[in-house]
Amino acid sequence: MNLLSGWDISGSLNTIQILCLSVFFVCLILIIILFCLFNLYKNILKTAYEAHKELIKIAKSPVQNRLKRLNFIVKNNSNSGIENDLNIWRIEYKNLIDKTFISQQNIVLNTFSDSKYRRPTILNYRRIKKCLDETKNISIKLFAIFKQMDKILMKEFIQRDTRIQIRDVYNSLKPIVADFLKDTNFIFDKEVFIVNFQKIDLALKLINIALKKGEYSKAVNFQSVTTKEIIKTIQTIDTFYLADKLLNKTLKDKMRDLETDSNKILFTKEEIDKKQLAISVLKNKFIDYYNEIFENLKKLDSEKAFSLLSEINDMVFDFENNIKRESKIKDFFVQNFSNLNYFCESVIDSQNKLENLALENKNQGQEVSQFSSMLKLSRKEAIKIDEKWKLICKSINNIKADKGFINLEELKISLTKILEDVQNIYIEFTKIASSLRTPSSLKQEIENKVLEIQTLLSNCEVILANNMNVPEIHSFYKNINKFYEDAEIIQNIEAANELFDLIIELKNEIKNKIIKEAFAQELIIYLNRFVNNEDFESVYEQVNEAYRQNDFENSISIAINSIIKFKNN
Structure with a gap:
């Protein structure tokens, strides 16, 4: 029979439909209740099992053995200083085991042995859950006691490990x-x-x-x-x-x-x-x-x-190191004597060359007075180095001729000192030489300066050629030709610099003359604007007269003053 076939959703339910729905909901509620009871029963057993495991863990705790060990130490060593702590731990352990542990153990045993404690009730679940919490609390407290005792016994553990290591070494x-x-x-x-x-x-x-x-x-x-x-x-x-x-x-x-x-x-x-x-x-x-x-x-x-x-x-x-050191010194002399000789003897030669270079710089007009004192000091040091080296050479030659004895260690010290002096004097030579000019560089500098002079003179000639209409401008050619001749016979840089400065002055003079002449012309043209003024004729004649006499400055001065006067009137 199809129960749903007679249902009318839009209308009211009949008796059979109501009965079916009632049975369905009753069954559903029963299933839910059974599921909750089963789940509660499962949790009771699970919690009981966890509490049982925790109790086994407590039973296997090494705290009791630690207490026995410490009790033995206290009995055999009255000065241990742990008797009070041991009494406290013993009491705590006794309380935890005799009271709490035993009672919780009984609860777990009853749960497994008596079915009434396994009934799926809230009361039984709370009872076993509290038991689990108590057993965990016991474990925590026992672990704390164990750690405190472990600190005291740590010395023993370390010493036992040390003894084992010593025994291994001994074996x-x-x-x-x-x-x-x-x-x-x-x-x-x-x-x-x-x-x-x-x-x-x-x-x-x-x-x-x-x-x-x-x-x-x-x-x-x-x-x-x-x-x-x-x-x-x-x-x-x-x-x-x-x-x-x-x-x-x-x-x-x-x-x-x-x-x-x-x-x-x-x-x-x-x-x-x-x-x-x-x-x-x-x-x-x-x-x-x-x-x-x-x-x-x-x-x-x-x-x-x-x-x-x-x-x-x-x-x-x-002794062996001394022999090796003397051997190295001897080998060094044998292999490098010619180089050392050249190196030390070249100091005087380098000094002479440096002094000649300074003299040549002075002849070429260079300022070298600041190097005079430096060269005098280096001359003294160079002579000392040369004398010391000659003494060493004399000693070595005597030894080669089997005429004497030489201490290789002293020889090494003397040679080291000479080489340090040579190094220092060449540093001074380098400082002086870097500031002096070589003959080739001086010659090149003079040639470059002469080339600059010739270029500047050519520039002046171009300016003159472009302004030949300026009165008496050709008179500058005479000076230019003379400067060309002077440039050909320059011997030092000082003379070259002086000639260069003179040509610069000449160029400026040419430019000034050209500019003044052009400005004077412009002023004369501008002055014609005031032709109707009363004094124009006399002023104009004065300006032109000064211009014809190549007195451009006077012509410009008269023109400017007259223009200002005419404008004010």
């Missing part, structure tokens, strides 16, 4: 010590060495006992002593091997090489004999140090032996 050192004891090349009191090494193992055990008792300061002292003993053992073994290598091989070979090399670098027999004596002294010291070093090693005094070993090693290497 790795055992085979090295065994091989060292088997080596027949070394003579020393092996029983004392073994006893000292075994003390390290005993000290490690004492460290462990002190840590268990909480005696941290005592454990630190044991660790410090143990570390020092391990370091001493390592240093002793290293010093034995190092002494054997250096004294029986490296330094012996080096002593032999030094004796051979020193004969190659010396100039004279006197120097060779002196160096051989120094090598003989070094050999005797080497033997003394050799015996003393191994005697100290025999007594296991590695610190003293190492100190002596460093001293003899430094002696040999210092």
Whole structure:
């Protein structure tokens, strides 16, 4: 039967339709209620499970073990200073476990064992939710107690880690010590060495006992002593091997090489004999140090032996460095003597050239008085350098002729000083030379100036040619021709500059004459505007007369004054 077929939306519902709708809504409400109850039941179980996990976490908390450890430390170490804190933590832990933890555990157990506590009611959900919150709060408080105790036990953890590291080093050192004891090349009191090494193992055990008792300061002292003993053992073994290598091989070979090399670098027999004596002294010291070093090693005094070993090693290497330094100085002289000789002897030559250049600049009209004092000082320094270099050359020549002895170190110092002086004087030479002009540059400057003069004279000629109508303008040609002749015989820049200034004056004079003549003409023309004035004839005649006599300035003056007078009337 199709229930919807008889429905009329626009009309009222019949009984069957109302009944169907009622059944539908009742079922819908029941489904919603069942869904809510199921969801509530699920949340109760889920919350109970989470609370159960939190309780297991609390049960496994290491706080109780920490309390036992601290209680043991307090019993064995009355000066620990943590007894009050321990009592507070013990009480807090007891309250949390005996009261809160047990009660919350019972709630969770009841939830899983008794069905009435699993019923999907708001009361049961709130009950288990509160239980979960309480268990989490217990975990937080226990963790806080744990962290506070951890701060106190941190020293123990660090010291235990240190002890483990020391034990690892000790274990790795055992085979090295065994091989060292088997080596027949070394003579020393092996029983004392073994006893000292075994003390390290005993000290490690004492460290462990002190840590268990909480005696941290005592454990630190044991660790410090143990570390020092391990370091001493390592240093002793290293010093034995190092002494054997250096004294029986490296330094012996080096002593032999030094004796051979020193004969190659010396100039004279006197120097060779002196160096051989120094090598003989070094050999005797080497033997003394050799015996003393191994005697100290025999007594296991590695610190003293190492100190002596460093001293003899430094002696040999210092001696070797002196030989190498002298060899380098000799090689430098042999390879660069000619260059050094040229370099030092050229100072006087450079001084002379610089003085000649200054004199030539002076002859060409350059101002060089400011360099006179500088040249005098450089002359003195140049003479000193030359004298010092000649003394060095004389010493070297005497050595080559086997007539004397030379100290290579003193020679190096003397040469260094001379080269510094040469460098400084050439800096002064450069300063002076940069301000002086070379002959070629002076000649070029004079030629350029003469070219400027000729160009300027040509310019004057062009101006004259374009203004030949100006009275007596041709008289300037005489001056121009004379200046051309003067330009041909110029010998220095000073004369060239003077001639150039004269030509500039001539050019200005020509321009002034042309301008004045043109202005006078214009004024005469302008004056004709006042022809009807009473005094015009006499004024006009005066202006023209002055113009005919080439007195352009007077003509201009009369014209201007008359024009002003005519305008005012």
